[in-house]
Amino acid sequence: xxxxxxxxxxGPGCLPESVLKxxxxxxxxxxxxxxxxxEHSHRGKVVDKVFDEAQADCRAxxxxxxxxxxxxxxGGASAQFYMLPMSFLKKDQTADYINTGxxxxxxxxxxKRYGGAHVAASSEDRNFCYIPKADAIRWxxxxxxxxxxxxxxxxxxxxxxxxxxxxxxxxxxxxxxxIFSKPIDVTKYALIYAGAQKNLGPAGATLVIARExxxxxxxxxxxxxLQYRTYAANDSRANTPPVFAVYMVGLVFKWILEQxxxxxxxxxxxxxxxxxxxxxxxxxxxxxxxxxxxRSLMNxxxxxxxxxxxxxxxxxATKAGFDGLKGHRSVGGMRASIYNAFPPEGVVRLVEFxxxxxxxxx
Amino acid sequence: xxxxxxxxxxGPGCLPESVLKxxxxxxxxxxxxxxxxxEHSHRGKVVDKVFDEAQADCRAxxxxxxxxxxxxxxGGASAQFYMLPMSFLKKDQTADYINTGxxxxxxxxxxKRYGGAHVAASSEDRNFCYIPKADAIRWxxxxxxxxxxxxxxxxxxxxxxxxxxxxxxxxxxxxxxxIFSKPIDVTKYALIYAGAQKNLGPAGATLVIARExxxxxxxxxxxxxLQYRTYAANDSRANTPPVFAVYMVGLVFKWILEQxxxxxxxxxxxxxxxxxxxxxxxxxxxxxxxxxxxRSLMNxxxxxxxxxxxxxxxxxATKAGFDGLKGHRSVGGMRASIYNAFPPEGVVRLVEFxxxxxxxxx
Numbered sequence: 192x193x194x195x196x197x198x199x200x201x202g203p204g205c206l207p208e209s210v211l212k213x214x215x216x217x218x219x220x221x222x223x224x225x226x227x228x229x230e231h232s233h234r235g236k237v238v239d240k241v242f243d244e245a246q247a248d249c250r251a252x253x254x255x256x257x258x259x260x261x262x263x264x265x266g267g268a269s270a271q272f273y274m275l276p277m278s279f280l281k282k283d284q285t286a287d288y289i290n291t292g293x294x295x296x297x298x299x300x301x302x303k304r305y306g307g308a309h310v311a312a313s314s315e316d317r318n319f320c321y322i323p324k325a326d327a328i329r330w331x332x333x334x335x336x337x338x339x340x341x342x343x344x345x346x347x348x349x350x351x352x353x354x355x356x357x358x359x360x361x362x363x364x365x366x367x368x369x370i371f372s373k374p375i376d377v378t379k380y381a382l383i384y385a386g387a388q389k390n391l392g393p394a395g396a397t398l399v400i401a402r403e404x405x406x407x408x409x410x411x412x413x414x415x416x417l418q419y420r421t422y423a424a425n426d427s428r429a430n431t432p433p434v435f436a437v438y439m440v441g442l443v444f445k446w447i448l449e450q451x452x453x454x455x456x457x458x459x460x461x462x463x464x465x466x467x468x469x470x471x472x473x474x475x476x477x478x479x480x481x482x483x484x485x486r487s488l489m490n491x492x493x494x495x496x497x498x499x500x501x502x503x504x505x506x507x508a509t510k511a512g513f514d515g516l517k518g519h520r521s522v523g524g525m526r527a528s529i530y531n532a533f534p535p536e537g538v539v540r541l542v543e544f545x546x547x548x549x550x551x552x553x
Numbered sequence: 554x555x556x557x558x559x560x561x562x563x564g565p566g567c568l569p570e571s572v573l574k575x576x577x578x579x580x581x582x583x584x585x586x587x588x589x590x591x592e593h594s595h596r597g598k599v600v601d602k603v604f605d606e607a608q609a610d611c612r613a614x615x616x617x618x619x620x621x622x623x624x625x626x627x628g629g630a631s632a633q634f635y636m637l638p639m640s641f642l643k644k645d646q647t648a649d650y651i652n653t654g655x656x657x658x659x660x661x662x663x664x665k666r667y668g669g670a671h672v673a674a675s676s677e678d679r680n681f682c683y684i685p686k687a688d689a690i691r692w693x694x695x696x697x698x699x700x701x702x703x704x705x706x707x708x709x710x711x712x713x714x715x716x717x718x719x720x721x722x723x724x725x726x727x728x729x730x731x732i733f734s735k736p737i738d739v740t741k742y743a744l745i746y747a748g749a750q751k752n753l754g755p756a757g758a759t760l761v762i763a764r765e766x767x768x769x770x771x772x773x774x775x776x777x778x779l780q781y782r783t784y785a786a787n788d789s790r791a792n793t794p795p796v797f798a799v800y801m802v803g804l805v806f807k808w809i810l811e812q813x814x815x816x817x818x819x820x821x822x823x824x825x826x827x828x829x830x831x832x833x834x835x836x837x838x839x840x841x842x843x844x845x846x847x848r849s850l851m852n853x854x855x856x857x858x859x860x861x862x863x864x865x866x867x868x869x870a871t872k873a874g875f876d877g878l879k880g881h882r883s884v885g886g887m888r889a890s891i892y893n894a895f896p897p898e899g900v901v902r903l904v905e906f907x908x909x910x911x912x913x914x915x
Contacts, residue, residue: 194587195581195582195587195588195589196586196587196588198587198588198592200588200592200593200594200597201594202594202793203591203592203593203594203595203793203796204592205588205592206589206591206592211580211581211589211591212581214580214591215577215580215581218573218576218577218580219557219573219574219577220557224558224876225556225557225558225560225874225876226557226558226560226562226567226876227557227568227573229565229568229573229576229754229755229756229801230560230562230565230566230567230568230755231562231565232562232563232564232565232877233565233756235562235877265627265628265629265632265757265795266627266628266632266778267627267792267793267794268792269778269791269792269793270627270628270778272776272778273776273778273779301776304774304775304776386793388793392591393591393592393796393797394591394595394793394794394795394796394797395627395757395795395796395797395798412666413666414634414635414663414666416628416631416632416634416635417635429631430629430630430631431564431565431629431631431748431750431756432629432756433627433756433757433795433798434565434755434756434757435755435756435757435797435798436757436795436797436798439591512587514586514587514588515594515597
């Protein structure tokens with residue numbers, strides 16, 4: 192097998208190698224069925240097992256109570272931007288959003304098509320380089336729900352703990368880029384959604400965890416496949432689901448369990464990001480773009496003294512086997528995405544490479 | 554590698570084995586990039602190439618003119634049931650649908666949420682066992698569009714040629730279960746859609762081929778990701794697309810081109826289905842459920858003299874290495890789905906098995 196590089200892609204991101212090897216085998220024949228995972232009916236026993244285990248492992252990982260549903264949808268997290276207000280926001284209602292970047296901005300835009308959207312807090316004033324403090328959040332009178340984005344892939348910021356919504360207001364989280372990177376208390380939320388392609392698997396599936404009574408409050412005046420209850424009632428298989436993406440997410444759940452679960456993931460991710468942030472803090476050449484108290488353990492954004500040097504850095508890094516380090520155009524510079532499956536060795540090696548680069552160019 | 558069985562699944566269906574082997578390799582490392590296909594950024598060069606080639610090969614296969622867009626969406630064909638009327642049907646307008654089964658019934662239901670839906674013809678009177686004749690179609694006064702389902706997976710019926718919509722009325726086709734099984738004159742259509750998981754690849758992507766001027770007529774008052782123009786303008790990548798499913802569809806396009814294209818596919822599929830239909834016509838034990846002039850080359854539905862015998866047949870067939878033969882509950886009995894990638898040998902072997910079963914039980 193050929194050599195793999197260190198893949199710092201912001202998403203789709205790298206996957207555990209043991210999971211890839213399992214998938215290679217199952218593509219040809221899964222469970223001795225004589226049929227590959229891509230070719231099985233979504234109503235057959237093999238896929239039943241895939242879905243059942245993915246749900247059960249998800250529940251085990253996050254300690255999800257019985258009154259929550261675990262569902263797999265399509266369309267990416269972006270489809271949730273409209274599905275959510277379509278179901279839960281009426282013209283005369285207002286939903287509160289905390290705006291911490293490009294994706295929450297899009298979510299707000301879609302919500303406004305269906306009702307009022309109040310921006311309860313925003314970090315746009317400093318190009319989204321921080322997470323608003325609790326005392327800066329101004330909720331509206333009686334919001335239909337409160338929405339935030341737990342980790343901002345583009346700007347490299349992450350909430351330390353979820354914001355506290357007013358009593359009785361359903362809390363909604365777009366957790367696409369840090370889900371299951373640390374423990375999560377699901378009972379604080381009415382609905383959590385996450386595109387799979389960062390911490391959970393490949394692109395093509397969206398995990399939605401939602402409280403049953405909240406699901407039941409959703410509009411019934413919209414197409415069935417845009418109603419969460421349809422997925423809840425049909426085990427995410429009212430129509431043909433993205434079987435392979437769900438299968439891969441299931442394998443990743445098993446991998447996280449093998450690593451020791453979400454507590455272990457937190458320790459692993461904290462230890463993994465530390466050498467990079469420590470180095471950035473000590474460097475007078477590179478600097479981290481996010482405020483120290485808002486830094487993401489998933490996406491580490493940093494800049495060099497000039498765009499020319501950044502270009503040179505990315506080119507040399509790519510040659511040296513560090514892929515996907517180019518930052519998003521909204522921030523510029525570099526971004527090292529180091530999701531759950533990213534190996535700690537890659538961070539150590541990157542820091543060594545940065546030190547050498549700094550010495551040569553600093 | 555373990556032995557694979559004959560997979561008659563109605564969808565997800567079997568895929569070409571050469572495609573599976575390519576995918577196994579690319580899961581680990583594609584194009585010598587050191588990164589697997591599941592882990593590449595959807596904005597990087599490797600995925601650019603995947604999407605560019607998939608589009609170009611699709612155009613080459615079906616002779617798609619420049620004024621049509623080739624797009625990849627998610628949510629299955631069922632998502633098209635609402636996306637289409639959301640974009641193109643207003644409250645005071647009527648769209649015409651030909652009802653030939655379960656899926657067109659669902660499409661009609663969704664259309665009614667947005668405007669009028671007139672059933673121009675239906676084969677429901679005989680449990681959808683036939684395709685309505687041209688002179689049985691009663692179009693409404695001035696339909697916004699005319700919709701039909703080219704092949705009905707559940708009932709095993711297939712249009713020989715597309716219905717003729719009134720002059721100037723956009724013709725729309727759900728071609729999920731027979732797309733690219735034979736040549737198609739795209740210029741007759743305003744929009745064609747197909748879930749990938751039968752003839753084109755795994756579940757998770759929906760191919761949409763649409764005329765540019767029709768796309769531009771769509772509503773702009775709906776979320777951007779529900780507008781076709783968003784996919785047309787962003788190369789199907791306004792947000793993270795289902796990369797792997799599109800990659801697989803691209804490999805299947807290349808495989809069809811290698812087989813000789815759509816003319817060769819038609820010849821291949823006609824020759825493949827013939828022994829089974831010939832046998833059914835000569836058998837006094839098994840009988841085909843669809844009218845002879847409406848029979849599908851993709852899904853061959855048939856019954857045995859009793860439900861008991863059908864149960865025995867399916868059990869014995871499964872043991873003998875013929876998987877997925879159980880018919881849909883709406884028809885009962887058996888269904889052999891023999892999409893493009895299904896090997897002709899499997900049909901010959903099935904017929905031999907049926908002959909023996911008939912001798913024992915007939």
